[in-house]
Amino acid sequence: MLSWDIAVNRAINNAVPKVYKVLSEHPYVEELAKRLREAKLEVLNNLEKYVEETLQSVKNNGGNAYYVHDEKEAQEIVGKIVGKGKIVVMGKSMVAYELGIRKYLESLGNEVWETDLGEFLIQQANEPPSHIIAPAIHMTKESVGKLLKEKLGGVDENSKVEDMVAVVRKFLRDKFVKADVGITGANAIAADTGSVLLVENEGNIRFTTVAPQIHIAIAGVEKILPTLADAMIEPLVQSAYAGLYPPTYVNLTSGPSSTADIEHNRVRPAHGPKEFHLILVDNGRVKANKDSVLREALLCIRCGRCHFHCPIYRAIGNIWGDPPYSGPMGAMWSYIVKGDAKPAMYCVHSGNCKEVCPMRINIPRVLEHIKNLGLHSQTKM
């Protein structure tokens, strides 16, 4: 059996029953998912207004906010904020990967470290990610042990997973302490408060958002929700449908760190970052939002559940789609951000993805639409 088959079968057999269990034990999550879909649609129906509101809200909190159209603009802004010769820690961000932020910062002479364990392994192996929340899913524990033996030492292919995690933890702790800048994505952004929500289990995002003096959050405009109350729902839904519920940490950031301990006057900064920057990204999303079928893809909350129910992903997963966008959701997103219709051509319309999608996206219909667009235009095939 091929290593991909072994790795993905292990992941499916671990993840799928966990999601069923979580949803059965916490039935309110399905209700939250319905509410989240409605809230996201409200933003997509009035996207321009909510982008403006979000930018203003971040500024009201003492942060800096930017709207960028494409990869080049995003890289320029991040490059100006970070500068050269810095140590940068990153919390896994699909949008940062989409925009080539890590490689760009490295080209400027910065030392950049992915801190999510899976993304760290991907960085060390110099391979593309294979799953939206478990980017190193294509690696068996044996191959991880071998990789860490080469890069960090202290473990090998026969080591226990616990020991492999400990080796990376020791290595990255030093980077967190020394880092000048932390870069994250965002699971949700509240338009009314300018707050950024991030969900995680490892604790690396906490470090990334608090330890360095500068925090940059980069996110697609589709992550905006009307209110903080709406935005708070997203981490719960995302983690539940990823089978990782309750999430270990949910992080909320509203501008630079602050204190109000002297006469209740809110003063910035305090112990955390003294600068907060939010970069809102278009990169194909605004155009997709104008297409009534493609718009559905913008509702995706990146839980990665569709991957584990998709026969195509199981057959060819780690090379299906444009990194970081793999799987059924990735076949939609490869078209939105790269104009690449080829991954959509592989949809066999099994329909499992639409059955399990928390946002009720009829993914096969979106992919059918992309197939048609791809077959009748000069888009990348």
Add this chain to the structure above:
Amino acid sequence: MYHVNNLSEIGKILVDNLNRYYMPFPVDKKVCSGWAKDLPRGGDTIIYTSCMYQIEPAVGMFLKLLPSISSFKGLMPLARLVKPSKSQLDRAYKILNNIVKALEKSGIKPGYLYEEEPYSGAILLEMGFLEEFREYAKKVVSLFKEKGAKKIITVDPHTHNALTRYQEFVKHDLEIVNYLELVNYTKKVEGEFTIHDSCLYSRFLGLREKYRGLIEKSGIKLVEDEMITGKDTSSCCGGPLGPVDLKVSEKIAENRAKDLEKLSKRLLVVCPICYVTLLPHFKGEIMDIAEVIF
């Protein structure tokens, strides 16, 4: 792995054939109609095969030729290759006659269009040729109307799906119904089988419980596992990917067959494409439900 065929070229050829023969590739229409002897020609209510059960066993040969299809000057020579064997045809004809018998037991006496029956256009829809599907659907609807058909009884999931979706592309007042919605089991059967669901019946067309009900009422015990035969987990056979990338299609079939074999060496299917796609990979017996419970 992961080498997509020249889909634009394949699309042109499919459309050309559909316009000429009402079939996606040249086929002797007697192969399609040979199963029916005593059915009235046409009528208000017709059984509609779209030649799926009849021709599907030979489609594998066509798919193998697709990557080099643009180098063929014409497809007529292929017609000789795209022909099922006698035993394959006998099986397909038996399935269709069993379906007719089951319909008749339910008081329905359908007509049939014989060699005038058109293909549904499902392959265009499933490959993403939506504009071409729209044009072809218009032609098929006109043909049905011309023949006086009002109620169309489909017998396979791909045809049923294509026809139920015509309404999105062309307005019509045809009634589309699947035979599973009209029949009861006619034979008591003992023993265990596992089941490979049709993706379209199960997750798009709302017929999953219908055929499972018929199977269970017939006396068959279905061996199930939530991770293999659950609604959310039961995988595609891989067949619909054949025209795009045959290698990946076969890899999916191999994965699916391995999973199903864990449950039983006797497998029921409800779709002619699933049967043909899984057959080379499944180590055991595969039967269509229409071969077993009618």
